[in-house]
Amino acid sequence: MFSPQVEIMLIASVVAVACAIVGVFLVLRSMAMMSDAISHSVLLGIVLAFFLTRDLASPALIIGAAVMGLITVFLVEMLHQTRLVYEDAAIGIVFPLLFSIAVILISRHAANIHLDTDAVLLGELAFAPFDRFIYQGVDLGPKALYIMGAILMVNIFFITIFFKELKIVTFDPQLAAVLGISPVVVHYALMSLVSITAVGAFDAVGSILVVALMIAPPATAYLLTDRLHIMIGLSALLGVASALGGYAMAHYLDASIAGSMATVAGLIFAIAFLFAPGRGLLSVAKRRVEQRWNFALVTLAIHLWHREKLSPVVGNAYAIQELRQHLRWSSTYFTSVMERALKQGLIAKRDQYVQLTEEGRNLAREGQGF
Amino acid sequence: MIELFNNLFFDHTLRTVALGAGALGIVSGALGSFAVLRRQSLLGDAISHAALPGIALAFLLTGNKSALVLLSGAAIAGAIATWLVTNIAGLTRVKYDSALGIILSVFFGFGLVLLTYIQKQPNANQAGLEKYLFGQAAAIVEKDVLIMAGLGLVALFLLFLFWKEFKLLSFDRDFGTTMGYPMALIDFVLTTLLVLAIVIGLQTVGVVLMSAMLIAPAVAARQWTDNLAIMVLLAAFFGALAGVSGTVASSTISRMPAGPAIVVAVSFLVVLSILFAPRRGVIWQRGRDYLLRQRFRALGGKKDV
Structure with missing residues (x-):
């Protein structure tokens, strides 16, 4: 044939x-x-x-x-x-x-x-x-x-x-x-x-x-x-x-x-x-990395938000040095999380102080399930 | 009968082969117990198939056909296969059984490609595929038995040394983690021992039947006891019994291949155990049900409850 x-x-x-x-x-x-x-x-x-x-x-x-x-x-x-x-x-x-x-x-x-x-x-x-x-x-x-x-x-x-x-x-x-x-x-x-x-x-x-x-x-x-x-x-x-x-x-x-x-x-x-x-090793790994950053950003936002609610006057100006001590993150990790948060417009920085933006507050509310 | 025992003790070849098969039975029975309890029975099947490309590559790279070189290749390939199965099942939604099937058949297929490639090389002193597939108990010589016994003793010694850890791993891994044991490392050591047992067995019973040597003695032993130590000892005993009786059968009956004879012997032990073991066995259970029904009726219970 x-x-x-x-x-x-x-x-x-x-x-x-x-x-x-x-x-x-x-x-x-x-x-x-x-x-x-x-x-x-x-x-x-x-x-x-x-x-x-x-x-x-x-x-x-x-x-x-x-x-x-x-x-x-x-x-x-x-x-x-x-x-x-x-x-x-x-x-x-x-x-x-x-x-x-x-x-x-x-x-x-x-x-x-x-x-x-x-x-x-x-x-x-x-x-x-x-x-x-x-x-x-x-x-x-x-x-x-x-x-x-x-x-x-x-x-x-x-x-x-x-x-x-x-x-x-x-x-x-x-x-x-x-x-x-x-x-x-x-x-x-x-x-x-x-x-x-x-x-x-x-x-x-x-x-x-x-x-x-x-x-x-x-x-x-x-x-x-x-x-x-x-x-x-x-x-x-x-x-x-x-x-x-x-x-x-x-x-x-x-x-x-x-x-x-x-x-x-x-x-x-x-x-x-x-x-x-979506299901391959690369996608899974990528998703896990994203989730890890996301978790850090949400933690940061919630922390700042609570501070704001506790003391509305002082909270708006949180010294970066103090924030780092409160979160107990290593300095390299802290720096990169801060950079990401800044880039995504979740926080605003003035001299040595940080402040949540409205977007950051939304993320904190979402993160807490409000 | 007397002649048989005479042969077993004084016939050099038969004694060597029987010793080898018995040693294999002890090691695979003891380590197989853990595989069965951890629901990894078929991992052994995957490892033994996956050893083929390791053997072929070891030969291709070194040009050496000595048992130790080939066994090392087999062991490395087996370890890689295990690692892949665990990760495919753990990291994606592909399930454990599919991962086993893929690794088993793909590794074996790749090994086949390598073997046919080797056989076409001009200076090939061919690594016997036939021997690897079905084992060649009859071709075992004293040196092989020594290697098997040596590796087996190492495996059993480690089993004894890490007894508590292996027990923890088999029954309550999470508890072990909370106690601070490095469970991943313990898992790795136990799996390595399993690979070792399989690699030892490939030469005797071959790839297809190796999984039975791991699973069957353990399943038979499980029926008689709820105690891990007794189960492991019994499984080792059953494995040795099957190994020796299989080789004796193959030497007394003409054209009876040893590997399959061993598997039939060990399967027979499984059937016996499942039927007759006290408390767990099928007959025991049936009898207990019957007595309970009788007593229930004697107490005035309705017949068809």
Whole structure:
């Protein structure tokens, strides 16, 4: 259909979008690590389904994997509901166990077939175009593209149709229950999507990097917007950007494509983490500095105001030296606060005396909640 | 059975491997207890994945493949990852679990890039990725055990030394702050010890299964007691038991990988504990509920209350 390079980029983009749009709900529902658990334990589903069908190309493998994903979620919740184990500990027990069983089964019974554990963990996108979908002798393109395309369609379909339900269950589960939307049903439906997506995606990028594509773009979008539908769209876009940027990086360094995609997704997140307007590190730091100055100015204004009220005659002329002693600030800090107050017109200075302006009085009143 | 014990004591390879796995079990069980109690169970998973780029960079920069160099790289990368997770979750509205997921997968992905880059270098004596992913208990030699035991002893000694501080950190951090303890520093020391335990374990059970070695013994031990000291000792015992029995299983059963066998063993201990532990265990609880209902009925209570 296209050149292998274009096909790889196409597959990578489809995988990234499919992962990102379900990942949004994982990030919002604080279940990001469930994607890690599911993407590991689906291996057991694949192995068991393989033992049943003896066919590595069988669609039963995807179904088996998806079922195992749901079993993982179920087991985690069962452990958690005994109230003997914290939820994060439950996740950390269940998926290594299921994964271990899978590894043991593979090494004992299936050592001679092509079911590599490291292929499952790491994936190999570069080989995806070799496995082609051929119908009646016509080459219709790589199989992975069709499988992931179908999974992407299912995800889009589900999220569009149940958008309202997902939204309510995510942000207000109690309200959802009152309205007759079962949080449990929506939860398991969402987890099925995550499982199916994880199976489809790890063929291409491996199970650990599925986590990168499911969590990093939505978390980045979460720093940039407050609207759910914008967050979904933005996550999909960022996912594609990570996929294409990752491919370029892999091409340049001659290194792992999946690893590069995860790296680029991480770099994009880092940029948002530092510079996101309002929520990034810089904005937060800037806001904190401003708040600190603001607090100092309000303190100064209130102090002067009280003085005015206490002794209207003397208070209008407060010796700077005395003021500094009363506030007990260090002299450099005091000087810079005074400079700011002067610049903002909160105080007026005459020789060695200061006086509140009307603006300063307003600030003092506001600061005291009047 | 007798032959098995014979082998365990006199077969050199098996004894070495079992000692290594047992030492790992003790250290990870003891330190994992704190991770579980502080609800940082999955931090271990993130640290073990994040170690990969550290290992790769250590190799790239020094060209040295000795265990100590690679472990140092792993430890530094693990510490950076922990610091990043804490700050991402603490400074922005991104939640703790998302921060873990991002750091885990992005660090691992970057490590993968470095590894594939190394493998394409002309003079690459490749750092075995396979070994790092799944561990290679069978390849442990005496020197490794000595390094593991040495690092483990240091970790346990520090745990003993700062026992009171760690306890305070785990149960009432704010109280510690008001008492004037440098809680941030104590947190840093405890997390460093956790990183140390993980780095020791990577070689044996590998990255995927390391998190189970930290969490499972602690969760099992938690069911039997409400006392921290007993819990830590029990967790260390469970970890050692699982380590030794897993290696024995892998040596007696053909084509049984040691790492997964250890994880299955330790998970078995968890299930046993959750079911049968006195007072907390599921069966105990059910039985108590039943007796209470009986007594209530004997006192004339309605049946369906």
